Amino acid sequence: MTARSGLQLGVHVGQQNATMAELIELWKRLDDCVDWISIWDHLYEAPPAGGTTPHFEAVASLSALAAVTTKARLGCLVFCVPYRNPALLAKSIVAIDHLSGGRFEPGFGAGWHQPEFVAHGYDFEEIGVRFDQLTEALAIISGMLGPDETTTFSGEHFSVDAVSCVPGPFDGSIPLWTGGRGPSRTPATAARFCSGWNVPYVGPDEYRRLNDRIDAACGSLDRDPATLERSVNLAFHLGATPDAATTELQRIRDQWGADADRVTAGALTGTPDDAVEQIAAFRDAGADMVNVALRFPVDQDALDAYLDVVVPAARSAVT
Template sequence: MTSAQHDSGDGPMRLGAHIGQQNMTAVQMRDLWKRLDAGGADWISIWDHLYEAPRLGGVLPHFEALSTLGSLVADTRNARIGCLVFYIGYRNAGLLAKAATTLDHFSGGRFTLGLGSGWHETEAAAFGYDFPSLGERFDMLEESFELIRSLLTQERTTYDGRWVRAHDASCLPAPIQERLPIWLGGIGERRTIPMAARLADGALVGTPEMAVERILEYRAAGAQGLNVALRAPIRDDALDAYLEEVIPTVQRETA
């Protein structure tokens, strides 16, 4: 599984990794993202689930996203950090804004916030969260985006929506980044707010040479960045090939 970011920028293609924080220990996960960061990955992200994905009913070890990000930003120095994506039904929107600016400071301005409408109804029910209809979740996403963007950019925010609210709220310190990026995820573009980064899914399999060929196809189609999804158990030889062969070759070919 890959995620591709499309824009009109020039320069080498950005390559990263999207990690599902499941089926491995905390030590294994920290070793993985340290290796990715040192090996030249431009991006490292996790997801926001309480159970494993795909849905198995909560049978695999799985770590919570926001607390995991605290370790991720502390353990890395180079790669941009993000979550693809936070389900807006699990946390207050104001809390997510505060978390985003906190993570931006502790990462030295490397954090990207991802927001989504959610899909994992099984885990929501297991942990006692309401899971409204898809249309209502899109409404929640839109309101949450508007409130969070205001909190991250304005001195004071008052917002009175159906799903989220704030009264004369400040969010200090402001993010290090002048405009902290927000990525949006949802089913169907008609209801999503125009995305800060547009993502496309695909498969990346085979030899390093095949991987390079597939990534360059994404670039030719307009992708400026691409993240490869990693799921435990992870083969060391495959990770070595990605870091030592695929990334340098693609960066050289797209420079």
């Protein structure tokens, strides 16, 4: 496949600090406005707060998301591979894909949220081991979602023996994603297994640099880089009005101090006009899709401005 033509715009929703009814109401509204809706795979809230914030598990939440939407592409950015047997996860993915009518595009990562690993009884291995688990899992999942009738794989962490996956994907295939800014193994994983790569909370210059690494990894496998879709997640700090935008930026400066510039580089900030320009900068840096990352409570005026003003203006401004 090749990346979709034109700019794609999406929303990445952290399913925490909200009721399921509130999440469903938001998902339904987004389905009429954006191209992509994704959630994350955490067992505790992020950033960590000791498991004190209400939070819903990803597989069950994705099933609900698939059932209440009809248009947008759906994703998980990203499944934490050490949490689930990959063959079982492949079966869950197929069920969600059928619920969505073929709109599901799951992502996979090595995990990072140590407090939730420990609290739920998972070993938090060193990063190299977790990447080995990711590679083995993707070998199994890509095999089970592919055209072969059975998949056999024997690894250090995961194994399957002539496992079948019936039914298969709703439309015959399911695009797989990975995410992160790792210098070597993330690009290699994306180029080998995936149809898409995502990175959160970086500025356009850093995004371009990371994008070049993805291109190089594709080149090392003689893969056309245009066949790997690229996206970025931006923290949502938009203001619906100039006064609201100024207040939000000051809040970030007060909260982050010397790190404020780093935070705002990977965020959508300012007014709706500013946001359109920021989205264009990421498009110029190589992004096929730009997502905003939302966490409850949501500034409803800012979200309305994003969906009603920024999204159509950005689509018109960027080709």
